[in-house]
Amino acid sequence: MPIFYISDMHIGHQNVLRHDNRPFTDINHMQAVMTANWNSTVSDSDEVYILGDFAWKNAQGLEMLSQLNGKKYLILGNHDKPTEEMKACFQWVKDYAVIQDDETQVVLSHYPIAHWYNQYRGAVHLYGHVHNTKDYQAFLQYAQICKNLAIPFESYNVGCMLYYMDYTPRTLDEIRRSAK
Template sequence: MPATSLTIAEAALIRAGTLAPAERWSSVATFFTSDTHFGDHRTINIQRRPFASVAEMDAVLIDRWNEVVADEDEVWHLGDFARSVRDAERVLGVLRGRKHLIRGNNDPEAVAAHLGWASVRDYHEIRVDERLVILCHYPFRAWNGQARGAVNLHGHSHGRGKPLPRQVDVGVDAWNFRPIGFDMIAERIGAKPKSMAAEPTSA
């Protein structure tokens, strides 16, 4: 069965806090996120995150992830997941969804090797609603299919970069500390997707 992203109506209800993952009418959804930096106190100061402690930051990130993601959903994390394997072990088991990692510059080898990932890559391409979607931790100047409508999703910039057309930073700092569905990405780039169907991916 192909995965689906949230509908725009569902996304609006989730943002308003009136729709839990179990209540939506889509069967399986696909989400994107990046730069959670679980367990890393430096991120609070460098990125000026509104948290008094690492414990508070991690708790909010976990709660907001689980507010929108159901157990059967696919989640693509585009890098900089956690500071250490101990932090990854503590968090991966409580985060909902089938989780894929696109490695970032702050993902230790032990974090990437953790068995909690459905797949680990440095780069990947998927199709969502017949649109090619390019996944990498870093924003590209040019990417495969760029002239034919392909979308580049990335992290690393913490919401401070200047995106090119059809390029979206999916990092938590840019999206109120929660994963996002392709419907929100389509709104951001001005696209009007049809079914939001995402082709199945191999591990």
């Protein structure tokens, strides 16, 4: 059973089209493409970890959740304010989690973390929040400094707008191969 990851979908958020330079005519077009991408990738038995900022508007988020395949888990982002009805669509809703993905321990947070649990034991960190901004560039620079100092630093932004995510949930293997 594959495990997938994605972040910063911003369902119902009109301004995100401009902020991220998303290639959609409007949010309905964005949500239709993301739903089609999701359902062509994820089966009903797969797990999907959404690393925050799923829905800007709960009504649209709830409507979209009912259309998405898989068992869904939500790591809360700064824009997530899920209702009890929305929470019931997820297996769980947490601020932070550590999961096992095959042989790899994965630390899940909406926010990039400079040093995370079991980093020196091979744990991978997945995050969102910073989209493709100067904050993301700064975090990549910090990651490179750590790598230059021989500090283990396997960390990936799973924001849906990044070229290797392409508005589609991705497996850890896909992210590792494509995010270079």
